[in-house]
Amino acid sequence: MGQSAAIGNQPRISQDRTDGSATLQAGGAWVATNSPPLFESLKALSFHKDEPILVDLNRIDRLDTAGAWLLYRTVRDLRAAGHDVEYRGGTEEQMSLIEQATAHDALCLIEPPEPNVAIRMLEDIGASVMRVGGQATASLAFVGLLMETLWRYTSKPQRFRLTATVKQMELIGLNAMPIVGLISFLIGIVIAHQGAYQLRLFGAEIFTVNLVVTAVLREFGILLSAIIIAGRSGSAFTAEIGSMKMNEEIDAMDTLAISPMDTLVVPRFIALVVMMPLLTFYADVVGLLGGGLISWLSLGIEPMQFLERTHDVILGWDLGVGLIKAPIFGALIALIGCYEGLATEGSAESVGHHTTKSVVESIFMIIVLDAFFSIFFTTIGV
Amino acid sequence: MVAEDLERLHRQSPEEARQSTLKDVAIAIRGLEVGFGGSPIIQDLDLDIYRGEVIGIVGGSGTGKSVLMRTVIGLNKAQAGSVWAFGEDFLTLSYFEQRRIEKRWGVLFQQGALFSALTVAQNVQVPMREHIRGMPQELMDEIASMKLSMVGLPPDAAPKLPSELSGGMKKRAGIARAIALDPEILFLDEPTAGLDPIGAAAFDDLIAHLRKTLGLTVVMITHDLDSLVTVCDRIAVLADKRVKLVGTIDDMLESDHPWIREYFHGPRSRAAGVGKR
Numbered sequence: 001m002g003q004s005a006a007i008g009n010q011p012r013i014s015q016d017r018t019d020g021s022a023t024l025q026a027g028g029a030w031v032a033t034n035s036p037p038l039f040e041s042l043k044a045l046s047f048h049k050d051e052p053i054l055v056d057l058n059r060i061d062r063l064d065t066a067g068a069w070l071l072y073r074t075v076r077d078l079r080a081a082g083h084d085v086e087y088r089g090g091t092e093e094q095m096s097l098i099e100q101a102t103a104h105d106a107l108c109l110i111e112p113p114e115p116n117v118a119i120r121m122l123e124d125i126g127a128s129v130m131r132v133g134g135q136a137t138a139s140l141a142f143v144g145l146l147m148e149t150l151w152r153y154t155s156k157p158q159r160f161r162l163t164a165t166v167k168q169m170e171l172i173g174l175n176a177m178p179i180v181g182l183i184s185f186l187i188g189i190v191i192a193h194q195g196a197y198q199l200r201l202f203g204a205e206i207f208t209v210n211l212v213v214t215a216v217l218r219e220f221g222i223l224l225s226a227i228i229i230a231g232r233s234g235s236a237f238t239a240e241i242g243s244m245k246m247n248e249e250i251d252a253m254d255t256l257a258i259s260p261m262d263t264l265v266v267p268r269f270i271a272l273v274v275m276m277p278l279l280t281f282y283a284d285v286v287g288l289l290g291g292g293l294i295s296w297l298s299l300g301i302e303p304m305q306f307l308e309r310t311h312d313v314i315l316g317w318d319l320g321v322g323l324i325k326a327p328i329f330g331a332l333i334a335l336i337g338c339y340e341g342l343a344t345e346g347s348a349e350s351v352g353h354h355t356t357k358s359v360v361e362s363i364f365m366i367i368v369l370d371a372f373f374s375i376f377f378t379t380i381g382v
Numbered sequence: 383m384v385a386e387d388l389e390r391l392h393r394q395s396p397e398e399a400r401q402s403t404l405k406d407v408a409i410a411i412r413g414l415e416v417g418f419g420g421s422p423i424i425q426d427l428d429l430d431i432y433r434g435e436v437i438g439i440v441g442g443s444g445t446g447k448s449v450l451m452r453t454v455i456g457l458n459k460a461q462a463g464s465v466w467a468f469g470e471d472f473l474t475l476s477y478f479e480q481r482r483i484e485k486r487w488g489v490l491f492q493q494g495a496l497f498s499a500l501t502v503a504q505n506v507q508v509p510m511r512e513h514i515r516g517m518p519q520e521l522m523d524e525i526a527s528m529k530l531s532m533v534g535l536p537p538d539a540a541p542k543l544p545s546e547l548s549g550g551m552k553k554r555a556g557i558a559r560a561i562a563l564d565p566e567i568l569f570l571d572e573p574t575a576g577l578d579p580i581g582a583a584a585f586d587d588l589i590a591h592l593r594k595t596l597g598l599t600v601v602m603i604t605h606d607l608d609s610l611v612t613v614c615d616r617i618a619v620l621a622d623k624r625v626k627l628v629g630t631i632d633d634m635l636e637s638d639h640p641w642i643r644e645y646f647h648g649p650r651s652r653a654a655g656v657g658k659r
Contacts, residue, residue, distance in 0.1 A: 032563050036518065100595050104527075110503040111541050349498055
């Protein structure tokens with residue numbers, strides 16, 4: 001009784017039975033690439049109870065560790081089932097591979113075991129609480145450290161790194177002008193266009209100017225600049241400081257008695273606090289320009305008329321409300337960016353993780369604070 | 383094997399080189415030139431790697447050892463020359479033909495280059511999962527366990543993430559992944575760098591053991607004189623942009639090339655017991 005017979009290099013296993021003993025005939029290429037069909041055909045084999053079995057390797061022309069493992073595990077299982085099994089006809093190399101498989105039969109866990117769902121949930125909750133608590137303390141400590149460093153400059157101003165700060169101002173402010181300008185301009189256009197469309201319904205097109213001025217000066221100028229800067233510079237802070245940390249550069253600074261606060265954090269912080277209001281003012285102007293352009297093109301409000309109207313509409317505080325928020329948002333982005341950078345833990349994965357966190361946290365905090373400011377300013381009536 | 387034999391390789395026709403890789407040569411490198419703009423790092427380099435041997439590649443920093451290895455395995459582009467493997471010029475093959483040849487060799491990178499998001503055992507399973515269609519999970523688990531045991535990792539290392547392992551264990555896991563599909567050639571980039579002497583000696587033993595049991599051809603870049611003496615059959619010295627000398631450790635000791643003299647007769651080589659031979 002024989003089954004399966006393929007030709008050439010095809011791997012094959014067949015079974016012969018002569019009175020009372022069985023022979024397993026293995027042939028062809030017993031290599032890793034052929035292991036799936038071999039695995040299936042070996043599983044399909046069946047034997048009489050307790051009959052002795054001979055495994056004939058004579059016709060195997062290629063054997064690798066995967067093939068040796070398949071042979072070994074079959075023999076091991078048959079022996080465990082009470083059969084008397086022996087190999088026959090294997091070359092020295094083939095037998096040594098089977099020996100390797102025998103010597104290294106130690107099934108191990110592939111993944112760490114999954115703990116019970118309830119326990120895991122509790123564990124997750126506990127870990128999150130600990131993490132949030134730890135982060136709150138650490139970020140408060142970071143703010144404190146920054147304040148202390150800034151205070152020390154009052155007695156030792158020579159420690160302040162002017163060159164680094166100016167360089168950061170260029171990177172954060174000057175280089176961001178094209179993108180901030182473009183986006184503010186487009187948003188100005190969108191507000192004017194949408195506003196005009198609605199206001200035309202009751203013949204109040206001229207109030208488009210009020211809408212544009214209030215929306216751009218109070219909210220959109222600052223909000224857009226802050227969000228762009230959080231995505232552009234906040235992420236860069238985290239990635240730069242994070243990769244320096246990964247490369248042990250921060251540790252090197254410490255051992256050279258150079259404070260990373262002085263060299264890395266303060267220049268970025270000061271630069272952002274200074275540049276944010278400037279960028280916001282620039283975004284305001286460009287946003288109004290966009291609104292004015294659309295008002296002229298689609299509503300026929302002449303530029304001069306738009307300017308006069310703007311002049312009437314701005315009652316002192318519109319511009320101020322936007323600009324007051326700017327340094328605060330700037331400080332926030334710098335703090336979060338630098339803090340997350342320093343919190344990196346020395347792997348590329350961690351740098352990526354903290355960069356994402358820095359951007360998401362910054363934008364979240366900006367919007368929360370902005371909502372708070374909006375209500376606050378309305379309540380006090382400015 | 384001394385300098386005139388390199389001359390013989392240099393004079394071989396491409397057809398002779400190709401024919402040689404169908405017999406006792408695993409990889410034949412002819413007239414290889416690699417550079418990244420500016421002057422080439424490697425120029426006119428010839429080398430034969432024999433089947434079943436362990437060959438160590440040495441050279442000062444910046445002589446292009448890693449560049450040579452990366453070019454042979456197709457990670458860097460060559461400006462000129464050919465790399466014959468299994469009867470084909472690897473560098474002129476199409477992308478898919480190269481993938482086919484690449485399955486026949488395994489590479490251990492300096493830091494192990496394990497996939498950080500997968501556990502050690504899953505790392506070993508990656509080549510099987512990617513290249514063998516329909517391999518049962520049960521069999522993959524068993525074979526991964528066997529390979530991890532073969533490279534001397536304890537079973538409790540298997541479900542760990544690479545970041546939880548020490549440098550030596552990462553390299554062992556890297557080897558387990560490199561031999562997952564039973565390659566014919568194993569490339570090792572500074573396998574013992576960063577290991578303590580005991581760990582390095584154990585790693586040398588592992589390489590010798592795997593080479594013997596799996597019939598591997600091993601190409602290793604190394605600075606470790608102990609490895610060169612204990613596991614390498616031949617040594618190829620890279621200097622002046624090419625293979626300056628290839629031969630046994632005794633050939634190295636007899637050479638009068640200044641760099642080779644300094645390398646094999648320096649204080650560190652005496653500590654490794656090389657000079658005494």
